[in-house]
Amino acid sequence: MAWFRKPKYTTIPVTQRKSEIAEGLWVKCKDCGEMIYKKDWEDNLKVCPECNYHFRLSLQERITTVLDNDSLQEDDTDISPTDFLDFTDSKSYKERLKIAQDKTELNDAVITGTGTIDGHKIVLGILDFNFMGGSMGSVVGEKLTRAIEKAISAKLPLIIISSSGGARMQEGIMSLMQMAKTASAIARLDTSDTLFISVLTDPTTGGVTASFASLGDIIISETKALIGFAGPRVIEQTINQQLPKGFQRAEFMLEHGLIDMVVSRKELKNTLAQLLDLLD
Amino acid sequence: MENIYLDFERPIEELENKIIELTNEGKTGLDVSNQIKKLEEQANILRNKIFSHLTPWQVTQLARHPQRPGTTDYIANIFTNFIELHGDRRYADDPAIIAGIASLDEQTVFIIGHQKGKDTKTNLRYNFGMPHPEGYRKAGRVMKLAEKFKKPLLTFIDTPGAYPGIGAEERGQGDAIAQNLFTMSQLKTQIIVTIIGEGGSGGALAIGVGDKILMLENAVYSVISPEGCAAILWEDKKKVDSAAATLRLTAKNLLELEVIDEIIPEPVGGAHRNIDEICRTLKKGLSKSLSELQKHNSSTIVLKRYKKFRKMGQFIEKNIDNEEKI
Numbered sequence A: 001m002a003w004f005r006k007p008k009y010t011t012i013p014v015t016q017r018k019s020e021i022a023e024g025l026w027v028k029c030k031d032c033g034e035m036i037y038k039k040d041w042e043d044n045l046k047v048c049p050e051c052n053y054h055f056r057l058s059l060q061e062r063i064t065t066v067l068d069n070d071s072l073q074e075d076d077t078d079i080s081p082t083d084f085l086d087f088t089d090s091k092s093y094k095e096r097l098k099i100a101q102d103k104t105e106l107n108d109a110v111i112t113g114t115g116t117i118d119g120h121k122i123v124l125g126i127l128d129f130n131f132m133g134g135s136m137g138s139v140v141g142e143k144l145t146r147a148i149e150k151a152i153s154a155k156l157p158l159i160i161i162s163s164s165g166g167a168r169m170q171e172g173i174m175s176l177m178q179m180a181k182t183a184s185a186i187a188r189l190d191t192s193d194t195l196f197i198s199v200l201t202d203p204t205t206g207g208v209t210a211s212f213a214s215l216g217d218i219i220i221s222e223t224k225a226l227i228g229f230a231g232p233r234v235i236e237q238t239i240n241q242q243l244p245k246g247f248q249r250a251e252f253m254l255e256h257g258l259i260d261m262v263v264s265r266k267e268l269k270n271t272l273a274q275l276l277d278l279l280d
Numbered sequence B: 001m002e003n004i005y006l007d008f009e010r011p012i013e014e015l016e017n018k019i020i021e022l023t024n025e026g027k028t029g030l031d032v033s034n035q036i037k038k039l040e041e042q043a044n045i046l047r048n049k050i051f052s053h054l055t056p057w058q059v060t061q062l063a064r065h066p067q068r069p070g071t072t073d074y075i076a077n078i079f080t081n082f083i084e085l086h087g088d089r090r091y092a093d094d095p096a097i098i099a100g101i102a103s104l105d106e107q108t109v110f111i112i113g114h115q116k117g118k119d120t121k122t123n124l125r126y127n128f129g130m131p132h133p134e135g136y137r138k139a140g141r142v143m144k145l146a147e148k149f150k151k152p153l154l155t156f157i158d159t160p161g162a163y164p165g166i167g168a169e170e171r172g173q174g175d176a177i178a179q180n181l182f183t184m185s186q187l188k189t190q191i192i193v194t195i196i197g198e199g200g201s202g203g204a205l206a207i208g209v210g211d212k213i214l215m216l217e218n219a220v221y222s223v224i225s226p227e228g229c230a231a232i233l234w235e236d237k238k239k240v241d242s243a244a245a246t247l248r249l250t251a252k253n254l255l256e257l258e259v260i261d262e263i264i265p266e267p268v269g270g271a272h273r274n275i276d277e278i279c280r281t282l283k284k285g286l287s288k289s290l291s292e293l294q295k296h297n298s299s300t301i302v303l304k305r306y307k308k309f310r311k312m313g314q315f316i317e318k319n320i321d322n323e324e325k326i
């Protein structure tokens, strides 16, 4: 078993370890398979100390790692999604929304608002992958557009942290139109000389990659995040061959000139603060 | 060219074949004109019956019909003086997107459209109408030319989607599409978009942000193909019928949702059954939209375009009336 090979961290007898895994005291790295003591892993912002794999964060965790303490003032909390197409596949959209809302205690897959990073006031949007894969439907599109418009009118830098599988299929064509809507708002922001930093986290694909997320003045990706337009499975099925290792990872994006930098989670807030120092 | 029939057209095919047989017998001297007339009346009734009740999945099949007219057919029949422009000046020329300059009656216009093939050989050439990033970048370059020369931009959408491949990802498919949305939304000239066949997701939208969105009666426009949707959400590839219906991808559905502005009616049986007719109808539609748009100056047009897409989306908002605040 992989985790016996390099017992670098806290080591405990096998029998004890087994029961503690069951009790959730240990976490297995999704990338290298290493067993990490949960407390160490949490202290390390959910990054594998062995291979630097960045586990996905919850929205709350993301807020704490990026913003100054208690600086977030949320906007547009009253907007919620509606099943306007009466979309039912193996489950109804209403049902899927209910499950996601109960799980995340959010109305939809995004929060927007203002906050500070090392004292710099910014307008912020964060997508939550835990809510229906961070998919962009009408609410995500509308809230982000309002945030962009707020950044323009308040002359504040805009930061959007993405994690999304793309468009929300249950809103049909309207989800596709959110790409045009958000990209149009970013184009307007561009004419107003407002800074937009786009932060891509694991995973950012599809309609989000193909709209506002690729339009940052500066594009940052978190270490090892999956970033792309088409999902890897779709590509594999289309070209009928296995994809090379590291394909569509942040480092691959950097190598191909598609993003400005790859930043580890621990460094993200500092990097953002430094950019705001220089440009704000 | 011999007509290719779709599954649901079988009864029409049988009747039309009978008419052809009889016509051939007629050439040998037998008088079959009455019989032919009768059969043609029957065929007409049958065609009207079948084509007035198409399911969304049947419409999808029509939209993808191998003989369906594509961008090059419309260029040849609606415009004159077409000069094709090639390449993105960065990497390559992508044949899946055709771009160029032409005359629409007396006016110079810029044209961008997806191009599919009609058989295996041409499909390989045009990559089944699925562009790589360089196709979108060529389009972006031509959009800016239209702005520079203050000429209207006409785009024609007909693609299953942007190509999902290794090279496409390496060269930034997402960036290429996003940049075009960005460019089109602020382009200081009139943009008329026509969905002529298949409007497949972001790969379609990448040339689809405009002031007027026209759509052919049997075209489809969707965030995902019925096949993809069935596989992901129903976990059953055979549920394409339900997926097509649920996605609301027909011209009628999209007009109701106010995603498109106008439906261009097709000949009974689909655009491929009478290319002259569909070209005449589409030309009228384009000219009408163009003269409407030319009443406004370019900054009004850009503002109106922003508002048009700004208001798309449906959601519930408590306590606040959902007025535009632009």
Ligand SMILES: [Zn+2]
Residues within 6 Å of the ligand: A029, A030, A031, A032, A033, A034, A048, A049, A050, A051, A052, A053
């Ligand atoms: Zn690891």
